[in-house]
Amino acid sequence: MLPLILPTAVAAEECFDDPPGTVLFPEEEACLVRAVDKRRREFTTVRRCARLALGRLGVAPAPLVPGERGAPSWPAQVVGSMTHCVGYRAAAVAPASRMWTIGIDAEPAEELPEGVLDSISSADERAHLAALARLRPEVPWERLLFSAKESVYKAWFPLTHRWLGFEEAEVEFDAAAGAFRARILAEDRPVDVFAGRWTIASGIAATAIAVPRTH
Numbered sequence: 001m002l003p004l005i006l007p008t009a010v011a012a013e014e015c016f017d018d019p020p021g022t023v024l025f026p027e028e029e030a031c032l033v034r035a036v037d038k039r040r041r042e043f044t045t046v047r048r049c050a051r052l053a054l055g056r057l058g059v060a061p062a063p064l065v066p067g068e069r070g071a072p073s074w075p076a077q078v079v080g081s082m083t084h085c086v087g088y089r090a091a092a093v094a095p096a097s098r099m100w101t102i103g104i105d106a107e108p109a110e111e112l113p114e115g116v117l118d119s120i121s122s123a124d125e126r127a128h129l130a131a132l133a134r135l136r137p138e139v140p141w142e143r144l145l146f147s148a149k150e151s152v153y154k155a156w157f158p159l160t161h162r163w164l165g166f167e168e169a170e171v172e173f174d175a176a177a178g179a180f181r182a183r184i185l186a187e188d189r190p191v192d193v194f195a196g197r198w199t200i201a202s203g204i205a206a207t208a209i210a211v212p213r214t215h
């Protein structure tokens, strides 16, 4: 599903289960010393996805260790993003010569837990979601908003190495086009708007941002 909403210059791989046999590098194993089984599974399978995607770029397998504030450390000249949630894992990578930054996120296509929406959205965004819900009531718009903001953060962080609060991006969805725009409100921003796409399938809500180098 995420591969379908990313440009062709991006190599993306996804997995709906945790196939056995994936071997981690010692540097990656070292990150899992205190990890519970769920964390070991998502960490391992998403790296399997990433290595498959990197292979399509001709990049040899290498350790993918969480770096600054959890951001993955990609091989030189590669940009990318990873996501995992119950029943889904995905990684997307591209040559840095083609893409400036990538952010992907997947979530269960369910309502947000009580109270979360108010902490991740503005009044304008909530009014926008209410209008969308009248148009397409079957879509979990609140969860998609959350996912879009997670994708924004994952695309933002490698560019800035800075935190971005949920109130610092204003998201607007295009229900018919399966697209969204996130206007960045933070000061000293290297980008004004991230354009992204969204999809819902197999009980998963996913969003993706991939900014071409030419932007």
Ligand SMILES: CC(C)(COP(=O)(O)OP(=O)(O)OC[C@H]1O[C@@H](n2cnc3c(N)ncnc32)[C@H](O)[C@@H]1OP(=O)(O)O)[C@@H](O)C(=O)NCCC(=O)NCCS
Pocket (backbone or CB within 6 Å): 042, 043, 046, 065, 066, 068, 069, 070, 071, 072, 081, 082, 083, 084, 085, 104, 105, 106, 149, 150, 152, 153, 154, 155, 157, 158, 164, 165, 166, 167, 168, 169
């Ligand atoms: C970091 C964060 C975005 C991860 O999202 P999530 O939905 O919790 O988890 P996902 O499974 O989708 O993604 C996890 C992956 O994100 C990546 N990631 C973690 N921190 C990251 C960062 N600072 N920058 C880019 N990618 C990051 C990692 O690859 C991680 O997987 P790994 O630990 O196995 O390597 C989220 O936990 C967070 O801190 N959000 C607050 C910031 C935010 O979203 N602001 C809104 C801006 S509008």
